Amino acid sequence: MAVWTFDGTFNGFLCLIHESSRRKERPEGILGGGKNQPFLFETVPTETDERLAASVRTALAARLSRRVLTEGYYAFLSAMPGREMAVYRYFALAWTAGPGAAGLLADERVRTVHEAGRAVSRERHRFLGLLRFSELGGVLYAPFEPEGDILPLVAGHFARRLGGERWIIHDTGRSKAAVYENGTWRIAGFSTGGPLPLSGREREIRDLWKRYFSSTAVQTRKNPGLQRQFMPKKYWKHLPEKEDADGIR
Incomplete structure (x- = not known):
């Protein structure tokens, strides 16, 4: 079994696709940078070339459609286990089936990537507001x-x-x-190494925001459970208005 490795970036992944096509070999497993490599299996390392990646991206967009390429990219950014191999299979299918592959949701290869991409799109949209x-x-x-x-x-x-x-x-x-x-x-x-020093103006703004958030809340209508339903607690960690709020943390 040959496991192909790359640096974990999408450009590196595109270079892996190119090398796989050039050698006419399909990987049986793919590992991105930082992941433990299975020493029992043969590994095929691939190098990242930014110019080559740009050419591969253009070729895939032309052959598969921008929709297929974008869906694959979003799924690649997901937290789904085995996402690299899933996207590889999706692109391979689309290379044969053409742009219409994006609509073949009955196919597990398409459905898996589609659902992972949608999850990433939803999370992106949520964080743009949070x-x-x-x-x-x-x-x-x-x-x-x-x-x-x-x-x-x-x-x-x-x-x-x-x-x-x-x-x-x-x-x-x-x-x-x-x-x-x-x-x-x-x-x-990037790492901060600990709490970052806020400017005096930032502290004032945070204090005003917390007071506003507290004053507009109707005490008798507080419903932490409903809050968690509409905005899961995992998103509260970096919200200033949630700091020290009663019934929140």
């Missing part, structure tokens, strides 16, 4: 802890919305961040 930026000496900082690896999707949105600011969006669970400055953003490894 992300909270704090002012840290001229830089806006927003921590979050998503299930899927949605940092590039969220960063692209805020690059358009907050183009005049310097900001950092920190995926605390994966120890990496999107850093935006001078009109461009990039993703790199």
Whole structure:
């Protein structure tokens, strides 16, 4: 059994697809960077070439359709176990069946990727409304802890919305961040090493926000269970308005 390995990035995955096609070999397993490799099996390492990845992306979009490519990309960013192999199988099917493969939901290969992609899309949409930026000496900082690896999707949105600011969006669970400055953003490894110092203005804003949140809540209508139903508790961790709230933590 041959297990193919790559650096864990989508560009690296595209290069793996190209190498698989070039060698006319289909991997029986795929492992991204940072995952334990099964030493009992033969491994086929692949290198990442950014130019090659761009060419593969263009070719896949033309042959499979942008919809298929996007669905595969979103599923790749999900937390689904075995997502790399699932996306590989989906692309392989679409390469033969054409753009219409996206509608073959009765096929397990399509349905698996479709559902994983939808989960990522929902999580992205939810965090676009829940992300909270704090002012840290001229830089806006927003921590979050998503299930899927949605940092590039969220960063692209805020690059358009907050183009005049310097900001950092920190995926605390994966120890990496999107850093935006001078009109461009990039993703790199990132760790705060502990609580970050808030500016005086930020502390005042947080205090006002908490008081507003508390004052608008009708005590007799508090229903933590219903709150958790509409916004699961896993999303509360980095919300200033939830800090020290009665019945919340």
